[in-house]
Amino acid sequence: MEQSQLATPYFMIDEGKLRRNLEICQQLKARSGVKLVLALKCFSTWGVFDIIKDSLDGTTSSGPFEVMLGYETFGGETHAYSVGYSEADVRAVVPMCDKLIFNSQSQLQAYRHLAQEKTQLGLRLNPGVSYASQDLANPARANSRLGVHFDQIDPSIFAGLDGAMFHMNCENKDASTFSALLTQISEQFGDYLDQLKWISLGGGVFFTYPEYDLDTLVEALKSFAERHQVQVYLEPGEAVITNTTDLVVTVVDIVENGMKTAIVDSATEAHRLDTLIYHEPASVTEADQNGDYEYVIGSCSCLAGDQFCVSRFAEPLAIGQRLHIQDSGGYTMVKLNWFNGLKMPSIYCQRQDGRIELLNQFDYQDFKRTLSQWSIS
Incomplete structure (x- = not known):
């Protein structure tokens, strides 16, 4: 037809254009050691996951249904995150997720007993700095509810975590700016990050943008991983499906x-x-x-x-x-x-x-x- x-x-999704973005994803993984999990909040059209899943390591979610979708249709690692879980949500996603990331220490305290020994636990941290062109999408905006700030961390609650997640970028096309953000969070959170197995640096890193400085990004990711001896993850959404x-x-x-x-x-x-x-x-x-x-x-x-x-x-x-x-493609079909x-x-x-x-x-x-x-x- x-x-x-x-x-x-x-x-109309163009497979050829999608595969060109995925080639850059594969280059980034091979050169930096980073793992990539697709942000389903941006793109969940699972009918083309057969094209994407061989190039990425899994999916990450912002709600229980996305966890289920990633687990059922994509495979690989399934990361579960939500700004606010109910107990029923936690019980539903634990059997499906490899990593369960809480937004607050109160939620971590309330529900970690349901997840320990079944999945790896993480906590979202808020560095108070970000790259976002609009306040609506800025996770470091005034009175942000997203993640735990440095001066709020309770070491006794933090103990026993496997990982942490930062999400501090929105369509960041500047690798140098991203590198500077990594330096800031290393200086601020370094003692905590050194205790962990993995760190997700979230999404919003637009590394498939034309003329993006991939070399600078690769070096920044490698340096960060070596400094803290962790596995680093990125959560691309737009970067995977832009211009497709x-x-x-x-x-x-x-x-x-x-x-x-x-x-x-x-x-x-x-x-x-x-x-x-x-x-x-x-x-x-x-x-x-x-x-x-x-x-x-x-x-x-x-x-x-x-x-x-x-x-x-x-x-x-x-x-x-x-x-x-x-x-x-991004933030359209999901909305x-x-x-x-x-x-x-x-x-x-x-x-x-x-x-x-x-x-x-x-x-x-x-x-x-x-x-x-x-x-x-």
């Missing part, structure tokens, strides 16, 4: 009120939520920054400010024309919702041999089932 025959909206996936949409109307708006059969509120949350405009493959024709690419939702971007084009857009919203009862995008993968494989599609019954399963008679 040709892409032109597929009903929009849909996500398009959201393909169709122009269904063109209206004008000061500017021309091309309304498409999709919505950021429902299908590309981070565009709306972080106010970062999407990019359109067909756009031409030097073009004479400017359009707002607007969604078909009822939310007044719901738009993908403002783009220029070499030719006027037409109703029925398809547009490709680039880099739509899909049924706002306005809009049609949910299908999910496809284009394999390297050209075959288009359907991974999932949705219909009215899926929408209906998410809202109620039974009626009151």
Whole structure:
């Protein structure tokens, strides 16, 4: 089947592009000794795990269902982390996880007896420094609830831990900045880190970004591991799937009120939520920054400010024309919702041999089932 025959909206994952990112993952592992676990909070489309899992060491989670998904569909190591566990959560994930990481010392104290001798225990630490362009995504923001600060550590509670996790980056494209953060946490937490078997340095390290200084990253990771005699982990999400996936949409109307708006059969509120949350405009493959024709690419939702971007084009857009919203893999499919009862995008993968494989599609019954399963008679 040709892409032109597929009903929009849909996500198209490109296997070839995904494998190019995975080649860099493999280089990083081989040169630095680091282990990589896929951050399922970013990307959980398990229909392409057959492509990814041979290049990574396992998965990491932010909630119990992600733990289950990683365990069932990916294999390798399964890391379980949550900002807040219930006792039922802990009991559910312990049989499946290799590492159970708590966000606070109070949770560690409350539940470690359920996990000891069954899985390795870790604690999230907050160094008070980070690299994040927006406060919303900054784990070191004021009054952060994420992890234990140095002056809060109780040595008696820390004793008996196998590892620790830091997550202090968000789309960090600068290896030197990341290296400096490692130096800071070594100086601050070094005596504690020397007691551990492993340390996860979290995600947000954008090592597949074009022209990223991989040499500096490799040396920083090797030096950190040797200094503390630990196995180091990274938790890539965006780095694995960046620039692999398009959201393909169709122009269904063109209206004008000061500017021309091309309304498409999709919505950021429902299908590309981070565009709306972080106010970062999407990019359109067909756009031409030097073009004479400017359009707002607007969604078909009822939310007044719901738009993908403002783009220029070499030719006027037409109703029925398809547009490709680039880099739509991370934090999209995991956040899909049924706002306005809009049609949910299908999910496809284009394999390297050209075959288009359907991974999932949705219909009215899926929408209906998410809202109620039974009626009151």
